[in-house]
């Protein structure tokens with residue numbers, strides 16, 4: 001802990017570590033991220049990770065430290081200086097750990113203008129005193145303290161120094177000029193950019209850095225944009241590292257907190273028991289797609305499945321049980337999703353439901369003749385009942401037999417335009433179906449959603465209209481479902 005850090009700073013951290021990890025085995029068993037968390041503020045996090053690794057090595061030896069300098073140096077994070085300090089202080093070994101304090105005292109006692117590297121050898125001359133050999137730990141710590149509190153770098157307090165009678169530098173009046181400083185080259189300067197993505201509660205997105213290298217394993221702001229957004233300049237941060245200085249430009253964006261709504265795609269999960277709906281509602285489910293491909297106990301699907309021996313129609317729309325399911329979903333505040341249902345099922349669900357129904361991921365059949373899309377009669381019924389169709393971005397729902405590369409956000413906007421022109425801006429949204437093959441060439445993931453927004457802007461949609469398309473209409477339906485609960 002004391003490497004490059006003064007004792008007064010380290011003491012509270014040392015106490016925290018002893019409280020958290022009273023035994024070496026406790027530190028060894030700790031999560032390294034927790035260890036680095038306790039270390040936060042001390043810097044040089046490689047020390048924290050080495051401390052943790054060292055504890056694991058010692059714990060593997062039964063919690064006993066080796067008692068020789070050579071064996072201590074085999075432990076992670078322990079170099080010659082630390083091995084000598086532990087050897088002298090903990091085991092009374094006749095060795096001298098030479099740190100900056102001892103180098104400075106040595107240079108002054110002998111009035112040495114020698115390079116720093118030569119001072120360690122001369123420090124050993126002081127150590128040859130029998131009294132020093134008899135108590136190497138006390139001797140080392142006495143020199144540490146002498147250097148830190150009396151023989152300080154800039155203003156040595158010679159009148160208070162017990163070694164003053166033997167000090168050549170004091171006698172020559174040159175104490176403050178020693179040891180001579182080597183001219184250091186200037187630190188290189190680096191620059192970079194980080195991205196601060198905040199949500200509406202003020203939380204900031206942080207990523208964990210790779211385990212090795214600068215600030216290895218620590219949480220940090222991303223160095224590339226974590227999302228497509230209108231980033232704005234939030235100023236710069238300067239930081240001085242040991243070997244370089246750094247200026248970071250901070251780009252910031254405040255995003256709204258994303259919401260995740262539990263839903264069920266396929267009423268097959270309901271089975272034949274309405275009580276399941278109560279359970280689903282209690283777990284937060286807010287819409288259920290009545291069918292998927294293939295008929296179920298609720299009703300006929302748009303696409304029967306021959307390998308399940310599905311006939312073209314089982315019930316002519318909703319089954320009797322399906323009628324009850326729709327009514328019970330209304331009672332529980334669960335929206336009725338008619339994507340995937342047969343046209344007959346859809347129209348009967350519209351008539352049966354007390355709450356506007358919803359097509360979570362379908363397109364316009366007039367533009368693309370696919371069984372999963374809604375024709376004009378269905379759109380009219382949906383609109384008249386106050387419902388919403390979410391245009392999906394599955395390529396062959398947008399254009400007949402099209403592949404992803406053939407389709408763009410312009411095709412999605414064509415379907416939105418059609419719905420808006422036929423039943424109004426309050427009845428359309430977007431249902432990507434990313435988990436079901438939804439993608440077009442310029443909208444493959446949510447980071448590319450701004451491409452669609454840009455297309456809508458280009459077509460003259462206002463901010464308010466785009467807000468309705470991007471979720472506003474769906475939120476209206478969710479509120480309607482909540483308000484209609486029995």
Ligand code: SF4
Nearest residue numbers: 151158161164167175
């Ligand atoms: S006399 Fe002065 S220069 Fe010499 S060791 Fe003591 S404090 Fe340092």
